[in-house]
Amino acid sequence: MKEQTLWSGGRLDSEMDREMIQLNNSLWIDQRMAKEDVQGSLAWANAIFEAGVLSRSEYDSIISGLKQISEEFSNDSFQFKSSDEDIHTAVERRLTEIIGPAGGKIHTGRSRNDQVVTDFRLWIKNHISEMKSGIETLQNAFLDRAEQDMGVILPGYTHFQQAQPILLSHWWLSHFWALERDKQRLTEAQSHADISPLGCGALAGSTLPIDRFKLAKDLGFPEPAPNSLDAVSDRDFVCDFLYEMAMIAVHMSRCAEALILYSTTEFGFITLSDRYSTGSSLMPQKKNPDSLELIRGKCGSQIGLLQAMLSTLKGLPSAYDKDLQEDKVLFFQSWDNTLLLMKVLTGVIGTLHVNADRCRQAVDTQAFATDVADYLVKKGVPFREAHHIVGKVVKRAEAKHLKLTELSLADWKEISSLFDNDLFRIFSLESAVNARAVWGGTASEQVLKQLAYAKSKMNTI
Numbered sequence: 475m476k477e478q479t480l481w482s483g484g485r486l487d488s489e490m491d492r493e494m495i496q497l498n499n500s501l502w503i504d505q506r507m508a509k510e511d512v513q514g515s516l517a518w519a520n521a522i523f524e525a526g527v528l529s530r531s532e533y534d535s536i537i538s539g540l541k542q543i544s545e546e547f548s549n550d551s552f553q554f555k556s557s558d559e560d561i562h563t564a565v566e567r568r569l570t571e572i573i574g575p576a577g578g579k580i581h582t583g584r585s586r587n588d589q590v591v592t593d594f595r596l597w598i599k600n601h602i603s604e605m606k607s608g609i610e611t612l613q614n615a616f617l618d619r620a621e622q623d624m625g626v627i628l629p630g631y632t633h634f635q636q637a638q639p640i641l642l643s644h645w646w647l648s649h650f651w652a653l654e655r656d657k658q659r660l661t662e663a664q665s666h667a668d669i670s671p672l673g674c675g676a677l678a679g680s681t682l683p684i685d686r687f688k689l690a691k692d693l694g695f696p697e698p699a700p701n702s703l704d705a706v707s708d709r710d711f712v713c714d715f716l717y718e719m720a721m722i723a724v725h726m727s728r729c730a731e732a733l734i735l736y737s738t739t740e741f742g743f744i745t746l747s748d749r750y751s752t753g754s755s756l757m758p759q760k761k762n763p764d765s766l767e768l769i770r771g772k773c774g775s776q777i778g779l780l781q782a783m784l785s786t787l788k789g790l791p792s793a794y795d796k797d798l799q800e801d802k803v804l805f806f807q808s809w810d811n812t813l814l815l816m817k818v819l820t821g822v823i824g825t826l827h828v829n830a831d832r833c834r835q836a837v838d839t840q841a842f843a844t845d846v847a848d849y850l851v852k853k854g855v856p857f858r859e860a861h862h863i864v865g866k867v868v869k870r871a872e873a874k875h876l877k878l879t880e881l882s883l884a885d886w887k888e889i890s891s892l893f894d895n896d897l898f899r900i901f902s903l904e905s906a907v908n909a910r911a912v913w914g915g916t917a918s919e920q921v922l923k924q925l926a927y928a929k930s931k932m933n934t935i
């Protein structure tokens with residue numbers, strides 16, 4: 475026998491077309507909000523009881539029915555039916571099965587329009603800590619590396635040309651701070667999600683004397699949304715989250731891109747663990763950094779999910795339109811991607827091997843050029859002029875096919891008489907690194923301070 479849909483026999487005579495049912499069904503995605511749907515319904519039952527809609531015994535049976543449904547979700551025994559269009563209709567259908575026709579009273583004064591977005595906001599409230607702890611786990615991986623790799627020097631790049639030598643720990647920490655901003659932005663996004671739409675009905679509010687302030691408080695929201703039309707159509711918080719999750723992915727993708735390069739034969743700065751690499755079906759010698767490429771690749775989808783949500787919203791007039799059902803599809807996809815990518819990157823970083831010698835040897839001595847300019851500045855030469863002089867030195871070294879450090883003092887002196895024997899003291903990677911001792915710089919002492927500061931940011935949100 476065919477299951478009854480919510481509408482059949484009422485306003486609509488004929489059953490929906492098969493493909494229409496498929497398109498219309500959102501249960502496959504919104505059953506993730508099952509617990510929140512029950513949570514919202516429990517609070518709603520309370521609100522309409524207080525508004526005089528339910529008798530004491532109706533109220534009691536609705537509450538016990540909802541608690542049973544909650545149990546069924548917890549122990550995975552809830553049976554969905556093919557006629558369940560979404561999680562809201564599934565819960566109401568089951569409630570009526572358990573307690574009889576009084577179950578139909580739960581939807582008095584409520585619409586799925588305010589219900590769905592209440593569930594969604596509750597879901598975020600209930601799950602945000604998973605996202606934050608995923609970020610912190612990844613941040614910890616960067617902190618551990620920074621600690622472990624202290625003292626390793628590698629070339630620092632701008633324009634992807636060698637610029638100045640830096641500490642690898644400084645580089646690891648640069649990724650930590652990007653994630654720290656992500657954590658803060660998530661907190662901000664969370665605050666935008668933290669408002670109660672319940673009691674707004676389909677679009678214009680409820681005719682029942684509902685205390686929406688109390689209802690909001692019962693659900694843990696600081697306040698009820700002040701405009702019913704806006705409340706049922708506002709998906710800004712979804713965009714905020716999609717933006718933030720795209721941003722997290724962008725941060726991971728940038729890190730992945732650098733690590734892919736650093737793992738090539740040409741660079742050889744790092745070696746990835748086999749646990750995060752794959753081989754080639756054709757070339758026996760290959761070890762590919764697929765983990766990092768997949769992170770970089772998925773980042774494109776993450777950006778697309780934000781774009782898709784904004785595009786869904788742009789043509790919608792006020793209040794609820796069914797287009798909005800797409801919100802959860804996009805959001806949960808991005809959410810799951812973000813958590814998975816963070817776990818993989820955490821693993822990659824924790825297991826890779828740093829080839830400290832290769833890092834060090836890769837520093838081109840031209841990278842001392844700024845230090846030479848600073849040397850002249852200390853002797854009173856205006857920086858612009860010092861820059862010019864060192865440029866000439868670099869050109870001369872290149873013409874002679876020599877490294878900067880291989881030029882004789884005579885060569886140096888020919889370009890500027892200010893160069894002296896003490897010049898050669900600056901040709902040490904350690905002194906170049908440690909000379910950048912400003913707060914936030916790459917000098918060892920500063921990186922240690924930075925590390926301590928970074929650690930103080932953990933577990934604070």
Ligand code: ARG
Nearest residue numbers: 500560586587590794798799
């Ligand atoms: N499944 C719907 C959604 O996810 C629930 C709201 C349906 N509202 C309606 N008026 N048809 O958006």
